[in-house]
Amino acid sequence: MSNSSRSGRRISRLAVTAGVVAAALGLSACSSSSSSNATVSQVGGPAETNTNYPGALVFPKAYDKPDVTLTDTDNQPFNIASDTGGKVTLVYFGYTHCPDLCPLNMYTAASAIRAMPAADRSQVKMVFVTTDPARDTPNVIQTWLSHFSPSFTGLTGTIAQIQDAETAIGMPLSFAEKSTSPGSSYEIVHAGYVLVYTQSRAHLEFPAEITVSEETHDLVSLVRDGWQS
DSSP states (O other): OOHHHHHTSOEEEEEEETTHHHHHHTOOOSOOOOSSEEEEEEEOOOOBOOTTSTTOEEEEEEEEOOOOEEEETTSOEEETTTTTTTSEEEEEEEOTTOSSHHHHHHHHHHHHHHTSOHHHHTTEEEEEEESOTTTOOHHHHHHHHHTTOTTOEEEEOOHHHHHHHHHHHTOOOOEEEEOOSTTOSEEEEOBOSEEEEETTEEEEEEOTTOOHHHHHHHHHHHHHHOOOO
């Protein structure tokens, strides 16, 4: 994807209280900012809404769950389409060194799924795909995800495989750029939203701005009733 294509993507900004997610998880804050608020950005995503799914954003067209195989944290092949079965599946591309969006999205997803009734909760699958395979080894991914939920699946692969997966899924390609944060050699620009698949198609996304209660409501609705346009 060219730089001009990337720059044409919608970029939304959101203010989050620094350390809120880290404090909730008992983690040290990733951001080096001394400000009480940090501004984070996410790339891509639609602008349409649907009153059936508060807090979510609706894609102009639905995306099929991709027939893409990567490697899980047990070093086993994992196919996003076949290994998630008929469950409502959340897919997020990010990286463990991410200072803001990634822990925020994982925290919200874990909290929302935990708040669901047990029968509904068992019908939801969260899949995290690293965009930084050089630093995110399977052990690193597993340790990081365990801070949020032991049920989350972490995937990795080569840069080419990961970008092929992004292309198949229909999201902007992630790429590395020089970091402005002390102690980090580079950061990854990546899509900052969670894709939500139900009935093997993604009709909507959960942006970083969504609340836990909104995400819980939407997931329960999708599990029980499927996609309602």
